[in-house]
Amino acid sequence: MLYSINPVHVLVADDTGELAMAAPHKTAPKPEPGEERLEFLADLVGYHLRRASIRDMQGMSAALESLSLRAVPLSVLLMIVENPGISAADICRAIGLKRANIVSILAELEQRGLFLREADPNDNRVQKLFPTRTGKELTAEALERLKDHEDHLLCALSGSERAELRRLLMKVWQGDEGD
Amino acid sequence: MLYSINPVHVLVADDTGELAMAAPHKTAPKPEPGEERLEFLADLVGYHLRRASIRDMQGMSAALESLSLRAVPLSVLLMIVENPGISAADICRAIGLKRANIVSILAELEQRGLFLREADPNDNRVQKLFPTRTGKELTAEALERLKDHEDHLLCALSGSERAELRRLLMKVWQGDEGD
DNA sequence: TATTGTTATACTCTATAACTATA
DNA sequence: TATAGTTATAGAGTATAACAATA
Structure with a gap:
């Protein structure tokens, strides 16, 4: 059962690549007064940021494993x-x-x-x-292995997309400088 | 001393917002044969992905703290x-x-x-x-607080930039589907 | 035999407190 | 007094093994 949970929305993940923190999905009940509709986690950029970072970290661990380095x-x-x-x-x-x-x-x-x-x-x-x-x-x-890992991580992105992604991510984490 | 380490390049971070895993920087010594120049971590998208995700997670924890939820x-x-x-x-x-x-x-x-x-x-x-x-x-x-946190996290990005960031991040983490 | 909920346990990562020796 | 290196320890988070009840 529970095939109804699909896709699973994630905020946290374990070491195995499995994911944690599922979230609301499709077929939202019409918002009732006093019980407003929740945001879908999949709409949040942070959700995709988390999943992308998880994939990156897992690949990084794997890339360094044979060097016995974490x-x-x-x-x-x-x-x-x-x-x-x-x-x-x-x-x-x-x-x-x-x-x-x-x-x-x-x-x-x-x-x-x-x-x-x-x-x-x-x-x-x-x-x-x-x-x-x-x-x-x-x-x-x-560091060479990290570079190879990165190439694999971003294989779905073009060169200009990678540059744009890096630019946007920098704006995200540098946003805390004015805090 | 150690003002020479600037900027610090990061791959991991602790709970306090401080960062771990510094990396090479500027004034690269000319690559010698047999001792090639290392990649700079700041060139890696994964580096910025990590820092952005760290900021996101810390903000998320803070946003949920008063609800006693992790x-x-x-x-x-x-x-x-x-x-x-x-x-x-x-x-x-x-x-x-x-x-x-x-x-x-x-x-x-x-x-x-x-x-x-x-x-x-x-x-x-x-x-x-x-x-x-x-x-x-x-x-x-x-979930409302998570949405507020997201707005703050992405305050430096325009609406179209947020959409583009989400699109690119999805391509990154979905890249493992063909593995 | 496989699964559910559960206990016990161990390992990693990170946090604080306190010590000693120097400054 | 403040800092460097160190030890001990405690707390998360996550891992495995095993159990009783049920399928």
Whole structure:
């Protein structure tokens, strides 16, 4: 039963690609006074934003899986590669991690030989982090895979559509700058 | 220090609106043979998709907070409101929840008087779930707030831009249908 | 044998609090 | 006092395994 739920409207999703948060659909009962008709989630841009982002994230995870990298550890490694000598605290500020939570991430990246710690001569509290050659190579490989993933994600869009989508998305997230 | 990291490029973010996963930027060193230049994350549509989705989700959480509703419980309630008599297992299939995880969600929604359980005369294993008037009203209020949130999220876009954004996003997430 | 609702449990991600050593 | 790195811990959210009742 429940074939009546189709299509399913989504706001959240699990790791398997399945979707959560269904919503109203077709055959809307005529709005009654005092019980107005609900908006359909499928009308909301946010609904499609969510689904597109879910597909992106899933593809990203898959693209990085064989490198044994997930998004946050890659973010940390990328910060080190692009900013050699950066401190852990600065990474946390830059990418919004809590200081407590970068410890285990760095421990694993260090154990894999992807970066080295060095004492900061100017401040004995801080450790300066430097990428190893292996770390740089893994980062480059990861970013290549992200690019390939993106090409697959957007395969239904033309070049100009991709540019327009990027432009519109930038306006969406930059809209909070005036908050 | 670290003013050099600007702008920060993001792939993941925490609950506070801060961002994670910075990326390369400007002044790219000339690509050397065997050490090719990395893509800039800010060039990736997925980067902006992620940031836009983050802003959307945060606004959604904020919009629902005073109703003591989060995305998944609202999804479940919405399924009941839009499909009176639905079973918990069918909700789970529709929105991608594991059966084990809907139990506590239903317990809370039930305690708040938002729906009622009724035995299914055709199958004694299943409980049919029906929304109460309170549940319907809360759902309507929640969806109104989601609509208000959307208006704020997209305030920088014109009507035609919103329509175009929705069209492009649909092409992105529907691109996985041929997989 | 398969399904429903349920309990117990584990794992990931993220949050706070508190410690130590430095500044 | 403020900050860096660290530890411990707690809370979401989501995953699996197993059970009793029913089909």
